Amino acid sequence: MRESSPTLAGLRKRIARLTANGGFESRRTDGWLASGHARFDAAIGGGLAIGHTHEFFAADALDATSAAAFAALIALRSPGKAPLLWLRTTDAGKRTGHIYAPGIAELGGDPDRLLLVEAADPKMLLACANDAIRCAGSAAVIVESWGKFPLLDLTAGRRLALGARDAGTTLLMLRLNATPTPSVAETRWSVAAAPSRELEANAPGAPAFDLELLRWRGGPAGTRWRLDWNHDEHAFEDAALSGALLPLPARRAMASQGAAAA
């Protein structure tokens, strides 16, 4: 077909340029934040893609610590000394508790890599997130928010995602006490605490997580995982016992939340 109109040719050229630039939807990535659990990583294409946004929703307000710990551990697993920027609002310490370095050190993370930023309100939090995401050289940026976050609409989310793509940084949005809403995130997770493997004398064991992949741009969602954190290996691993021990009510609550989000 002959190019009849110069306008059409111009548009074609523009599209070609956008694709060459790696348009917003492109799947190019510089690497992954891997969990260390081979099947888990393979199922989402290698891990959490660097240079993209990933969202972690706490399945319940009480699962805030599990969601925060999962995001922090997967970021701190990355080799090197690159800092992990953690942005939260001033009231977060009272609500979910202060981030406690001795606990992180016992999980095998390096608390010296943490750089905590406390913003007075969600507006300032978003402004700081926009700055932090543009600073290359961080292992990841965790932005922690509580409840609905009306300021984080699609435009704000896309601005953050573009900033992350341009600087090659990874944005981990930690949404506590919130219900999943549409966003530009690469992956979206629901994280809950899971009963741990019992140790001697009925003592609680290693940290255990119940994960549900609510959305993934690169493939099917809805997969559920039960992972334990092994601080000696510095990696996630299969929960030792089958999921049969997970109490029924908890499962039902998570399933309904997942369905609502999808």
Next chain:
Amino acid sequence: MRLASVDAAALAVGLRPGMSLADARAQFGELVVIPHDPVLDHGWLDRLAQGCARYTPLVALDAPDGLILDIAGAVHLFGGEAGLVADVEHRIVRLGMTLRHALGPTADAARALARYQTRPAPDEGQAIRRLPVAALELETEATTALVRAGLKTIGDLAGRPMANIAARFGADAAMALRRLLGDAPSPLDPRVTPPPVVAERRFAEPLGSTAHATRILAELAAEAIGDLSKRGKGGRHFRATFFRSDGLARSIAIETGHPTRDVGLVMRLFAERMDSLADPLDPGFGFDMIRLAVPRLEALSTTQLKLEGGAVREAETDELVDRLTVRLGRRRVRRLRPADTHIPEQAQLELPAIEAPEPSPWQAAEPGEPPTRPFHLFDPPQPIEVIAEVPDGPPHQFRWRRQAHAVRRYEGPERIAAEWWRRRDNGGLTRDYYRVEDAQGRRFWLFRHGLYEEKDDPRWYIHGVFA
């Protein structure tokens, strides 16, 4: 050659300042003489003044041998005037100096009392009135004239009409008298530590626009940084002061985590600071002077660029820390450092990232053991209601934030005693910590505050949440 000053021992054998050296030697053969060096004396006085900044920021030099301290509003820090005077005496005497001091309602009065008071008096007003007329420090002829007229003390003079004194002994005498009595102001000229690097610009016509002022500030920054690079130093702290033509001045300061000589960085931080001001910079009728001071310098080590770009990436993080610190305040951007204590809430220090010390090692977990410290810590701990099977046993069920949790697994107690060697009341109560897991698999850190031997009805608290 003459004696410039003498010490107490020399005074006792009859030597006086101003005597010729030959006379003095004739009178007292073993005299030890040290050449007079006014410059060194002044330097010493300046150092003393610097030391006196501990009492008040307003310290003025009264050359050649006096210091005037404005202690208004600073006295309570030393437990009253007597406490402050005792402290000054203690420190000065320890340096081997002789001290004469006095307190007065004005700088001139205090100075006159310290130098001329010979007899004690019931109060400051009386003391000033009993001073000899020499305390006015007039010309020798004027003082002699006053004494010849029978006016020997300040009190004698104060009783007479001011106009007569001015007519007969000169306006200076009247003015000095009024200052001494506190009727005229006696301003203090305090010694200030000048910042090591200053660049300033004055304008014949006041600048009416903030944007223009910012451009001038950038030029000043370039100038100051040129000065810094000559010294091989970098600035850690920059302060811009905008002087308005109506006499008001506004200071804006920024701080960096590492010494810098980067004009662009400094100006970006200033722009950030100005954006975050609650009340923006107002030129009013215009700025007639802008000054940029660099009060804090540090040696600037040159960094070599690494091939893999490590230094560049670190520099980017440092710049982000600077920018967020300027925007949010230094306490809002923090790093965590360990503290040497086993009291959980004191075991981590949250320090401003801009000046956090080098990292020191954290305690890692035992291999194969689950973590014993939580991921999130509540400070202060939050009270909970606990049901235990036996009074000093582990919790069976607890209620936190209006929600009941049944304990399925537990480990403990881990007993953490109070630091009795630090606190006077023997340190308070012992805590028994339990790691518990509820039916949903959430792991909590609970403790009972106090043993049953220590307290009748110890309360339970939740101190943290595990991952």
